[in-house]
Amino acid sequence: MSKLDVGTLGEYIREQRNAAQMSLRQLAKSAGVSNPYLSQVERGLRNPSAEILTQIASALRISAETLYVRAGLLEAHDASGVRTAIARDSSLTERQRRAMLEIYSAFVAENAAEHDPVTPTDVSEDTTNRTKEDHDGNHP
Template identity: 35%
Template sequence: MQGPAVSGEEEPRPLLRTMLGDVLRRNRREQRRTLEDVARAAKVSMPYLSEVERGRKEASSEVLAAVCDALRVELSDVLAEVGRDLAADRVRRERVIRLDVALGRRTARPARRSGDTYCLAA
C-alpha cells in the first residue's frame, strides 16, 4: 500500500540509457581510462561514446558489446549492475506513508515543534 508522496510530486523513473551510461562511465573511470582510449578500442567516435555515457544516446547492442569488449567487462555483468542500480533507485524513490493512515486511523496531527523526531518504518 502506498500513500501520497512526501513532496507532493512523484519522481520520474530513471531511463535505462541513463543508468547504462552511468555504469559504463563508472567502469571506465575505475580502470582510469580516457574516453578517447575506450572509444578507439571500441571503434566508435569519442563524441558518440560521451553521449552514450551521459545517457543522451541509445546504444545498439553491437555498440554496447564493442564498448564492453573495450572495457574488458562482460555485457551480462554491466546489465546486472544496471539492474542493481535500478532496484536501488526504486527503493530510494519509495514513498513514505504515515502509520496512522496505513492502519486506517484518523488522528489529529499534533503541532510540530523544534526538535521533534520522527520514526519511519519500512
C-alpha cells in the same frame, strides 16, 4: 514500454571507464566507436545498439552480460533453477530443450505422486492462459 534505463547505463560505463583509468578517447578507440558518441552514451542521451554495447564491454574487459543487465536489456541472473538453466542454454536445439523440460517435469510429477498422490502437479503444460508475465515457473 520497457524503456531502457539509459541513464544508469551511461553512469555505469563511465564509472567502469574511470575505474580502468581510461580516457574517453582511449575507450572509444579501443571499442571502435567515435568519441563523441561514447560521450553521449555515457551521459544517457543516446540509446546505443547492442553491437556497440558489446564492443564497449569488450574494450572495458567487463562482461557484456552485466552491461546488458545494466542497460535493462537482460534480466538479472536467477542463478539456479533447472528450468531456467535449460531455457537459457543456447547449446541445445529447441527440440532437445523441450525434451529436457518435459523429462524434468515428468520426474518432478513422479516424485510428487509418490509422496502425495493427490496432486498431479504440472505435467500438462500451459494451455491455460497466464495473464502475468511469467518467464519460468520454477523454484525448487
